[in-house]
Amino acid sequence: MNAIKSVIRSIIVAFSLYSRIPMPVFTWQEKDMKHAISALPLIGAVIGGLSFAVFKVTGIFEFPHLSIILLLSVLPLIITGGFHMDGIMDVQDARNSYQDRQKKLKIMKDPHIGAFSVISVIIYGMIWFAFFNLLISNTLKKGSYNYLYIYMVSFFIVRAACGLTSILFEKARRDGMLNTETKSTGGADKIVLTAELLLGMGVMLFLDIIGGIISIAAIVLFTVYYKAMCSKNFGGVTGDTAGFYICVCEEAVMVCISLAAFFA
Template identity: 50%
Template sequence: MRLLKQMAIAFSMYSRIPMPIFEWEDKDYKKAIAFLPLIGVVIGCICTAVYWLGQGHQPGVALGLILALIPIAITGGFHLDGFMDVSDALSSYQNREKSLEIMKDPHIGAFAVIGLIKYGLCFLAALLSLTMQDSSISALQGVLAYSIGFVIVRALCGLTSIYLPKAKKDGMLNNETKEADFFVKIILYISLIIGAGSGLIIWPIGTFIALIAVLCYTLHYSYLCKKRFGGVTGDTAGYYICMAECIYLVAVAVSSYITDAYSFCLF
């Protein structure tokens, strides 16, 4: 029962999926981040089902746009809000204290809008390159890898949120992770291993390239947060999820073309 409550809290915090209303206890609230990858499972399953049902019946452009909208609809744009706040702060080139203030500002800055447009175009270009491929097999592999990426990225986000220093000791992320125990960490590690393992079984080359790309970005994210903000925050966690998902998707899209080119050369 307690496990179900912790899952329900995770879905209430990180998604817009309706959950039963009950009183949150601190010990359950502080374990909710362990189930962040479950939101990725839901997003990935819906994306896969939509593509499988629509393949051959809907144009590739329509499928690509629907697949791009699914994670936004399920999360309510929760992570995009953090992405825009951090984009504003990074583009301001202010000191650490001023950058943290900018992230707290509820107003939308010009750099946030510009960053969102660039991000959206990059994400859509990579996704459409998958759904509009001539090879249905490569497209299916790519969409499956894309779907699994939601789990992998959220598991990594949970782990980085736990292990990296916090920029604000009184922030929401610090409250969620400061008492993260072995149970929370092991669930996130298991989610990461299952996600990566599933991807490597379904499409070894594409998943391997995407994993390397995301792990390299994770190292960059760690350095960036420490240097610019003094650690991670709830906003940087949202920024990480958006950026890592986009990088993972781009790597998958590029890999699909490399695989097709290699197969064409062989035959």
């Protein structure tokens, strides 16, 4: 019973940290955060599930393509409160400062918005809109939804991959939030996150072999790039780089899936 209660409290902490979904309020203890990162993919499952529901409802009422695209695009931001998008902005400001590592880490902690963060978010949004429009248009035109469903699964699998990288990769700060969230994790968390990752991969491959392989390859390649980028610029990963990972990896998967759907 205590074990079940501990798991539930960790899930509540995870949803409180990584989303804006209302959760029961209680005083957190350090042990409640111990397994929170293992529940991170569950937020992705909620995003994917609600995206599926929104897509079905807008289809029933025959919403215009543009409305569907905008609703599905804004949904993750509403659920997370833009929590991870802040990571893109901070990382891009720091990277484009061309300062040393310590200065870059300091820039990431600065609450002020820099020019490069704004430029990066605009570019990110334009790429997202262009390729998501391609995905939705081809999905509705061909009447085959598997590629779109793979996109919805990506919210779950990317967060599982992010959880693993946050645990396994070197931390840039010993006193940072990410280090606090992961320092007490153990083998059980790695097993759970790996199982979630494999589950997501299995669902992608079940939906479409080619689309699943392309998506998994995109995640693997981006993860390799992410590790090298973080090591070079910051000496390791941080909470901000984790947010960067989630947003950019999701976009990378979506771009690849959109192209696969277009040429299929």
